[in-house]
Amino acid sequence: MKNAVRKTIMPNVELTCVTTDKFKTGYFSVNLLNQLSAKDASKNALIPSVLRRGCAKYPDMESLAAALNELYGTTIEPVVRTKGEIQCSGFITTFADDKYLPGENDLLERVIGLTGEILLAPVTRGGLLQADYVNSEKENLCDQIRSSLNDKRTYSLVRLKEIMCAEEAFGVDRLGTVAATEKITPIMLTKHYKKILENSEIQMFYCGTADFSRVETAVLHAFSILPRGEADAGIGTQIRLDCGEVKYHTESLDVTQGKLALGFRLGETMYTPDYAAITVFNAIFGGSVTSKLFLNVREKLSLCYFASSSIEKHKGVMLVSSGIEFDKYQEALDEILAQLSAIRSGDITGQELEGAKKYVITTLKASMDSAMALDSFYLGQAVEGLDFGLEEFAAFVERISIEDAVAVAKSVCLDTVYFLKGNQEEAMK
Amino acid sequence: MKRIEYGKIGETVYSETLENGLCCIVVPKKGFSKSYAFFAVNYGGCDRRFALDGYWIDTPAGVAHFLEHKMFDTEGGNALALLSSNGASPNAFTSSGITAYHFECTENFEDNLNVLLSFVSVPYFTKESVDKEQGIIAQEIKMGEDSPSRVVYQNLMKALYANNPIKDSIAGTVESIAEITPETLYHCHKVFYHPVNMVLCATGDLNPEKVCEIARAVLPESPGEIAQRDYGAEESMLPVKSIIEAQMSVSAPLFMLGSKLEPIADGDRHYFRMLMGELACMLLMGPSSPLYARLYSEGLINNRFYSGLSDFPGGVFATAGGESKNPEKVKDEIINEAERISRFGVDISLFNSLKKASIGGFLRSLDSMDNSCYALAEGHFRGYSPFNGLELLESISVEDIQAFIESAFKSERMALSIVKSKT
Known part of the structure; x- marks a missing residue:
C-alpha cells in the first residue's frame, strides 16, 4: 500500500490511515465485522442506530446534536455495509479540518473522542440499552427495510439476491428482515451489543491531514475502555463455484x-x-x-x-x-x-x-x-x-x-x- | 485573468470573460488526480416561453431536457462514447433553470475539454435520431412515474404554483415530447446556447490560462443575445390547493410540505436569503431542534426527514419532507413551533451553535468538485459568488432568523403533498 498505512493498534483492531492535505473534511470510520447471518443481521444493523440516540454524556438527540454543532457540524452517522458475507456495522464521522478553523487545534481528538463515547458508553437503564430507543429504532429499521420497495431498481436486485442465494448468507440483506427485527428485545440487543464489542474484529479508517501517530494516539485514548476478548474465529465468505439449473x-x-x-x-x-x-x-x-x-x-x-x-x-x-x-x-x-x-x-x-x-x-x-x-x-x-x-x-x-x-x-x-x-x-x- | 483569493477557505478563483462573452471560472486544486469541467447553459425546464425578434414563442414541456440528451450526437458519432473511450466519465443534467454538461477525468483533460466544448456548441439532429430518443425519454418519464419521491415533489409543485412552468415535470410528458422535432431542437439551441448565456467552470490540478485558451479556440466568436423569458403571470403567495394526494406501491407514506416565499431579485441578497433560510429551517426543525427530537421520539418522522429552501427561475419555497404515518400532524406541529418561536423568540445558544455547524458544513461542501462547480455556475447566472458564503453566513443575525420564521411558515402559504401506500 503506497498511500496508506495500516497497523494493528489493539488486539484485533486495525487502523488504516490515508494522510493527505487535499480535503477540508476529515473522515473517520469504525466498523465491527461479523458473519452475515439471518439470525444476527438485524441486530447488527440496529445497534449503531440505537447507540446514536444518546450516550451517557449526551443522553438524548437534542444534547447530542448540540454537541455535534459545537464541533462545527460534525456528523456521526450509523453505517451498515456488507463485503461478501461479512457484515460491517459502525459509524462514519465527518468533520471540518481544524486547519481552516482559526483557534482550533484539537478538533480531531474531540471528534474521535465523541465517536468512541457513542460506541462504548451508551445511555442505559438498569444496565440495558434504553427500551424506548430500542423500540423506536426497531420501527425505523423496519421502515427502512420496507422502503427498498420504493425504488424498483434496488428492489429487483434485493429480490434477485434473495432468490439466487436462498441457501447462502449472501441472500440475507445487509439490514436483515422485518420479521427478525420485530423479535428483538432490549435484553437480547444489550447482550448482543456486549458480545460483538468484545469479540468482533474492528476495522478503523481515517483520511485527512493528520498523520498516523496523531490519529493512533487519539483513537487509543478514545477507545481505551474497549473490551477485547477472544476473537471470533473463521468469519468469511463462502464462494460457490458452480451454478445449478437456471x-x-x-x-x-x-x-x-x-x-x-x-x-x-x-x-x-x-x-x-x-x-x-x-x-x-x-x-x-x-x-x-x-x-x-x-x-x-x-x-x-x-x-x-x-x-x-x-x-x-x-x-x-x-x-x-x-x-x-x-x-x-x-x-x-x-x-x-x-x-x-x-x-x-x-x-x-x-x-x-x-x-x-x-x-x-x-x-x-x-x-x-x-x-x-x-x-x-x-x-x-x-x-x-x-x-x-x-x-x-x-x-x-x-x-x-x-x-x-x-x-x-x-x-x-x-x-x-x-x-x-x-x-x-x-x-x- | 482575474484572481481572487478566498483566504479563509483556502481557495483561489481565476475568472475571465472572453471576447465572445463566455465566462470561464477555474479553481485550481493542487495534488488532485481528478479534474472536472462543467459547461452550463442558462436554460432549463422552466424556460418554455421566450421572445425572439420581438415575437413570443411557446415550446412544449421537456425541450431543454430533450436537447440535453440529443446534444451528445455529433456528425461523426457520439460524444459520450468519444469521451468515455478517452478515459473521461461524462454526464449531463437539466434542472429547472440550467442545462449542464460535465466530465471528470484523470488524464487528457485538455483533449476532453475540447470535445466537451465542441459537441455542446455544434448541434446535429436527424429526424431518425429524434424519433428514437422519444422512445428512450418516454421510458425515463415512465420510470419517474414509478418513483414515489418524484411524484411527491411534482405534485407539490402542481399544488403550489398556478402559472410557473415548475408545475410541469422537467422531462415533460410522453405527449408533450411527441411534439418535438429536429426543428424545435435547432431552434432552441440557437436561442439559448450562446457564449454569453453560458459559463465554463473547471477544477483540478489545472492551469487557468490554458482552460481559457481552449475555450477561445473552440467556441464561436460572436456572443449572441440573452433571450427574454416569461415564467407566466405573477404568482400569488397562496397555493393552488393546500393538499394533494396520490397512491403508489410504497412502504410508508411519503410527504413533502412546501411554503411559498416572495422571490428576491438575483444578486448577493438572493444568496444571503437562501443561506439564512436554510439556517432558519435548521433552527425550527433540523436535527438539533426541540421539534425534531419530539417528532422523532413520537415516531412521526425518521432520520430521512429533511428541510430547507429550494429555488428555481421565478420562485422560491421553504420545504420539509420525508416519511410519516401522519403527515398532517407533522405539518401542524411545524406551524405551531414557528408560532411559538415567533412569540417567544429564537433560542440564542442554539442559533450560535447552528451557525458554527453551518460554517463547518459550508467548508466541507467545497470538497466536492461537482458541488463547487454547480454552485459557481448558478452563482454566475444569478449574480453572486458562492465562495463569499462564509462571510454571508457569519453576518446572519438572530433578527433575520426571527423575521424569516415569523413570515415563512404560515398555514395559508402551504401545500402538502402525500403519496400513500396502495393497500
Missing part, C-alpha cells in the same frame, strides 16, 4: 416499467481470483458506458432504458440490472445473454478493451480523491486480507489482455433470472 422467477407490482435482473456466478475463476481481470471483464460487458450492454442493448437496439452489470468481488457474483417494457422480456434476456456469449467467443475489439481499462483506471484514480471511496476500498482489502493499494491495482488493470477477459467470461454461469412486471390490469391498458 432459476426463473417473475413477480407483479403496480409499476409502469419492467425490471429484468440476472444473477451470475463467476465460477471457477474465483478459485484463484484475478480481480483486475474480473473488473475489466465487467467493464467490457456492462459496467461502463462503452460496454456491450450499454452500446448494443440500450443504444443500438433500444431494448432497455438502462442495462448495466456489477460485480461483488468478495462473493464472486455478477448482477445485471435493466429497465424494459413488459413485452420486451424475452428479447432483452436473449440479447443480454448474446452479448455475454460474444465475449466468451473472443468477440472483443482492441478499442473495447482499451475503453474498458481506461474506464476502470479513471474510476480507481478518482476514488483517490474521495475519502468515502477510499474507506470502502480499504475495508474490502482488509476483509480479504489483501495489501495492495489503489495505485497498485490500477497497474494490474493496465496489464490485462483480451484473453484474460475472455477467460473470466468463459467461467461465468447464469444462476437466476428475475422479472418484475406490472399488474395485469395495468398491462391491459
